[in-house]
Amino acid sequence: MSAYLVIAEEVLRRVRRPLTALQILRAAYEAGIAPPHLRGRTQGKTMGARLSENILRCREESRFYRTAPGRFLLRELMDDPGIPEDLRRPLVARRRRRALVRDRALALRREMISGHSTALEMPVISSASVLHMLQRGDFHYTIGPKHRSEGDVLVWSFVLVVRSGYVLSYRQGSYREDRDTFMHRRTIGFYTPVVASDMSLFDQADHGIVSSGVRALAMDLDLLDRQLWTALTDGAELRSFVFTDSDNKVSGDLLAVVVFSCPEWLDPTTKRLAINDLEWLDLRLPHNHDDDFDPWSQAVLAASRDLALVTR
DSSP states (O other), rough: OOOHHHHHHHHHHHHOSOOOHHHHHHHHHHOOOOOTTSSSHHHHHHHHHHHHHHHHHGGGGGGEEETTTTEEEEGGGTTTSSSSSGGGGGOOOOOOOOOOSSSOOEEEEHHHHHSSTTTTTTTTEEEHHHHHHHHTTTOEEEEEEOOTTEEEEEEEEEEEETTTEEEEEEOTTTTTOOOOTTOOOOOOOEEEEEEEEGGTTTTTTTHHHHHHHHHHHHHHHOSSSHHHHHHHHHHEEEEEEEEEEEETTTOOEEEEEEEEEOOTTGGGGOOOTTTEEEEEEESSOOOOOOGGHHHHHHHHHHTTTTOOOOOO
């Protein structure tokens, strides 16, 4: 279990009343049960996210439940007569589609990308190069994908579901994408911007790139129960980065290509009806209609051999 959840469980067992994620952290600091380096403006958001993910993924098996929006309590206290009855009834949240995360987005400067590689001509960049930049602190945050400054390159986790030379593809709907070159196009990635709160205490090496992508994939395909979540986290690997240029050639996007090796027993095409036209695409065959794919998928498909997606 995540250290955040261990801390939350201990605090809630002590106080025996609902708390917000920030209140849980403050109580942990006061009680001396939180590591001293578990501090910072985003830790409350991370605690709330981990609790929400656990409740969503484990459902009735979660050790936590919500008594009200943003307030958490231990499930073991639901039968405690000392707890008011209205707090012993879990809040049933309406299931929503995943939306773009509304948090500060991770960004690099365009000149740094071109300086570390020939990205403008050869778009595949090694993971080591980018992770070195992140670990050195050569990054900043923007308000979001639609509010970047000139020269900003946003970092996205772009997850591929692969199996035996095939990649899972689907068609973008207008409820998921409003960019003209992406809407109604086929895509091979499940993607999300990497944001400030993704860099938790336990995801500092890659700024939470892999874990944020896995969460996006799990939400999109409804792969949230415990067995499926374990398969996702065990089977996901950061393969490399692909740079895609902007139309005006002054900014761009950096796709962190995360490959999830899908086991044979898992059939994601049966799980999520809200995803349009799910089908397996053979990476070993030429694709005669590249214009049917969105620009990011075109870039990743073009680099499939460099990314070791296809082996012969």
